[in-house]
Amino acid sequence: MYWSNTFVVYCLLVFHKSLGKLEVPRGFNQEGYCYACLCVVNEIEGDLGELKHDDPDLESKVYETMDTICAGRHYVSYEYIPPKMVKLCQYITEKDPESMEDLLLEHYKTENRQLKELEKVLCVDLIETCLEDSPSRSEYETRNREQRGSTKARVVNMDGSEKEFDVPLANSQEDIDKKKKERAERKKKAEEIEKKEEL
Numbered sequence: 001m002y003w004s005n006t007f008v009v010y011c012l013l014v015f016h017k018s019l020g021k022l023e024v025p026r027g028f029n030q031e032g033y034c035y036a037c038l039c040v041v042n043e044i045e046g047d048l049g050e051l052k053h054d055d056p057d058l059e060s061k062v063y064e065t066m067d068t069i070c071a072g073r074h075y076v077s078y079e080y081i082p083p084k085m086v087k088l089c090q091y092i093t094e095k096d097p098e099s100m101e102d103l104l105l106e107h108y109k110t111e112n113r114q115l116k117e118l119e120k121v122l123c124v125d126l127i128e129t130c131l132e133d134s135p136s137r138s139e140y141e142t143r144n145r146e147q148r149g150s151t152k153a154r155v156v157n158m159d160g161s162e163k164e165f166d167v168p169l170a171n172s173q174e175d176i177d178k179k180k181k182e183r184a185e186r187k188k189k190a191e192e193i194e195k196k197e198e199l
Contacts, residue, residue: 036088
């Protein structure tokens, strides 16, 4: 009897996943939960994206990022207010923190890493907040702004009042790569100037 019940529960779980329904925190929908995970990945990339694949401090920086990634200061320009984003971030990062740290270490040790790849590995495969066909963060933000009839972001303050302001949409991988290249060029020029001054 026990094995038959276990088998039924297993089949229901497999069937539930095959329907494209994921476990979502109470009070949130699947799409919003996925969006939150993509935002967390974006903030992780913001903290670690500049690191070289062979950085000797990589491991400690990954652990430090995992310890601080859910701070409200990271989430002031997203579709949800910071307290909501912090709650979702904690839910996401506490689901399987050791595996998440291992994946981040593996990802940032590779030389040619892509943000889209990290989003898929963390949000679709490991944490299971997104489906394969979930919209990207920028698609989600654009659609929400279009539904509101505005290209502005909306913030709901703690007192319940609302404020809208212009916020640039999420960067594409091309934009991120371009900015990294520009920063590297500026850094190289600064080093060259510094070397000339030393002579």
